[in-house]
Amino acid sequence: MDKLPIELQLQFFKVYSEEISIEDFEQWLYGETELEKLVGEKYYLDLVSLNFKDRHIKHEMSKVIDSFLDFGLFEERKLKKILNDLINRTHDFAKSLIATYDLYCSGYNFFDNLGMGYGLIFANDFFDYNDWTKLTENQKNQRIEIIFGGVKKEAGLVLEWINSGKIILTGEVDEIDHYEYIDKRTEAERKLRTIETIETKEIKLRTIAIPNKGVIAKLKGWFS
Structure with missing residues (x-):
């Protein structure tokens, strides 16, 4: 899969490394209009449908998005x-x-x-x-x-x-x-x-x- 542009990857990296809160990340995610075009409708819907109150949210999110990230x-x-x-x-x-x-x-x-x-x-x-x-x-x-x-x-x-x-x-x-x-x-x-x-x-x-x-x-x- 093609990797996301670096500026979008950085947002996921920041939440993984706890530089930004889950709440701030969630607000960014809902407002990022380009993401759906880049990952496709299925992955995008899987991502925005996650329960961001779940204490395992990072693990669940990684299963959806990690293939688009350059670790x-x-x-x-x-x-x-x-x-x-x-x-x-x-x-x-x-x-x-x-x-x-x-x-x-x-x-x-x-x-x-x-x-x-x-x-x-x-x-x-x-x-x-x-x-x-x-x-x-x-x-x-x-x-x-x-x-x-x-x-x-x-x-x-x-x-x-x-x-x-x-x-x-x-x-x-x-x-x-x-x-x-x-x-x-x-x-x-x-x-x-x-x-x-x-x-x-x-x-x-x-x-x-x-x-x-x-x-x-x-x-x-x-x-x-």
């Missing part, structure tokens, strides 16, 4: 948001850093340095994300400041790979639900890099082994 675009948009959160040190910095570890474990191996080197620590320390939200702004800034230089550099590198086409996201998963992608990086670019740290007398050295890589990445501990 490589969805993944690219998702990953770029996470990487820009880290580079620009946004309010979602901690959440996005934890996400890099989850993405690495879900098949995006090019997040090895970022996810295993930095994201894993945050994922362990803030397994319950409410623990992060309970910190004062000063405590949050202290925790971020220790690693920000290294995180920003690594995030910028991954973003450059995506923007330059060295990493091409397909939006597909394999038989064990790991994300698939096309990797056009050189062998040198695929090698693990030394994790950058900042020396302070309050920080104790912590050593993390990266599984199956045969490499030890040295990380610094955190403020208590």
